[in-house]
Amino acid sequence: xxxxxxxxxxxVAQGSSASRRLRRAGKVPGIIYGGGQAPxxxxxDHNQLYQGLRKEAFHSSVLNxxxxxxTEQVLLRDFQVHAYKPLALHVDFQRVDAAQRLHxxxxxxxxxxxLAPGVKLSGGQIAxxxxxxxxxxxxxxxxxxxxxxxKNLAVGESLHISQLTLPQGVTALLHHGDxxxxxxxxKKGGAxxxxxxxPAASPAA
Numbered sequence: 001x002x003x004x005x006x007x008x009x010x011x012v013a014q015g016s017s018a019s020r021r022l023r024r025a026g027k028v029p030g031i032i033y034g035g036g037q038a039p040x041x042x043x044x045d046h047n048q049l050y051q052g053l054r055k056e057a058f059h060s061s062v063l064n065x066x067x068x069x070x071t072e073q074v075l076l077r078d079f080q081v082h083a084y085k086p087l088a089l090h091v092d093f094q095r096v097d098a099a100q101r102l103h104x105x106x107x108x109x110x111x112x113x114x115l116a117p118g119v120k121l122s123g124g125q126i127a128x129x130x131x132x133x134x135x136x137x138x139x140x141x142x143x144x145x146x147x148x149x150x151k152n153l154a155v156g157e158s159l160h161i162s163q164l165t166l167p168q169g170v171t172a173l174l175h176h177g178d179x180x181x182x183x184x185x186x187k188k189g190g191a192x193x194x195x196x197x198x199p200a201a202s203p204a205a
Contacts, residue, residue, distance in 0.1 A: 003064070004052055004057075004058055004061055004063045004064065005063075005064050005065075005066065006044060006048060006049065006052065006063060006064070006065045006066070007044070007045065007048065007065075007066045008030070008042040008043065008044045008065050008066065008067045008068075009042065009043050009067070009068060010040065010041070010042060010043075010067065010068060011029060011041040011042055011043045014041060019090070022043055023046070023087070023089070026045065026046045026047070027043045027044065027045065027046060028043065028044050028045075028046050028049050028088045028089070028090065028091055029041070029042075029043055029090055029091075030042045030043065030044055030090060030091040030092065030093065031091075031092050031093070032065070032067070032072055032074055032093045032094075032095060033092070033093075033094060033095070034094040034095045035094075035095030035096070035097055037095065040067070040072075042065075042067060044091065046087070046088060049088050049091060050086065050087075050088050053079060053081070053088060056107055056144075056145070057144035057145070058076065059076055059107075060104060060105065060106040060107060060142070060143075060144055060145070061075075061142065061144055062074070062075060062096055062139045062142055063075070063076065063093070065093065072093075072095060073095065073096050073098070073139065074093035074094055074095055074096060075093065075094050075096055075102065075104060076091070076092075076093060077092045077093060077094045078091070078092040079091040079092065096139045097139075098138070098139050098140065099138075100138075101136050101137060101138055102136070102137065102138070102139060102142070103134060103135070103136050103173065104134070104135060104137075104142060105132045105133065105134045105135075106132060106133060106135055106142075106143055106144070106145055106146055107131065107132050107145045107146075108130060108131060108132060108133055108145065108146055108147075108148050108181065109145045109146070109147050109148065110126070110128065110148045110150060110182060111147055111148070111149055111150065111151075112149055112150050112151040113126045113150045115150070115151045116150045116151060116152070116153040116154070116184055117152070117153070117154045117155075118153050118154045118155035118156070118157065118184030119153075119155075119184065122154070122155040122184075122186075123155075123186075123187060124155035124156075124184045124185055124186055124187060125184070125185060125186075125187050126150065126153075126182060126183075126184055127182065127183045127184070127185050128181075128182050129158075129179065129180045129181055129182055129183065130161075130179065130180075130181045130182075133146055133161065133164075133172055133181075134172070134173045134175065135166070135170050135171060135172055135173060136170075136171045136172075136173055137167075137169050137170040137171065138169060141167065141168065141169035141170055142170075143167050143170060146164065146166065146167070146170075147165075148164060148181060148182060149165070150182065150184075153182070153184045154184060155184050155185070155186060156184065156185075156186075157183070157184055158180040158181075158182065158183040158184075159180065159181050159182050159183075160178045160179065160180050160181060161174060161178050161179055161181055162174075162178045163181075164181065
């Protein structure tokens with residue numbers, strides 16, 4: 001579990017006009033909900049939040065929010081950014097209960113692709129099928145990412161979710177069955193694609 005820290009204040013004024021004033025003051029409106037408690041509307045420092053949003057682990061970690069002296073442990077659930085400016089416009093957080101398992105998508109990190117026999121010996125290429133995996137675990141067991149080792153992947157083979165080595169306490173959620181995560185395929189124009197039909201002769205004039 002990562003140790004991202006944010007500071008926030010309770011937000012009194014609400015509505016679109018109040019939100020615009022907050023943004024002009026370098027703040028971002030947000031909300032904390034869930035955990036059997038009433039939703040809490042908040043405001044956060046824009047630069048602190050935006051720097052967090054730029055980090056991959058921020059999106060899949062339990063975050064600590066200091067809300068006027070009270071620490072809230074939350075997950076990032078939604079956020080909006082400006083279409084073309086580096087501006088965060090709104091953010092949603094969900095409270096987590098340390099005793100209850102949570103469902104969260106975490107990114108997959110692929111390693112040793114250049115050592116895979118299918119690449120090194122057979123001239124294949126790695127084809128990524130999934131970029132993230134939905135898991136279930138306690139908040140204290142939540143990984144920032146899951147590593148996928150490709151060092152034994154041969155050409156024509158795939159690694160499926162069930163073949164991944166997951167951290168202790170982490171379970172993959174198989175909503176769509178035991179999907180392939182990554183495959184090693186023959187490059188276009190490679191050995192398996194070199195045979196082709198002779199072009200048809202042009203009809204006589």
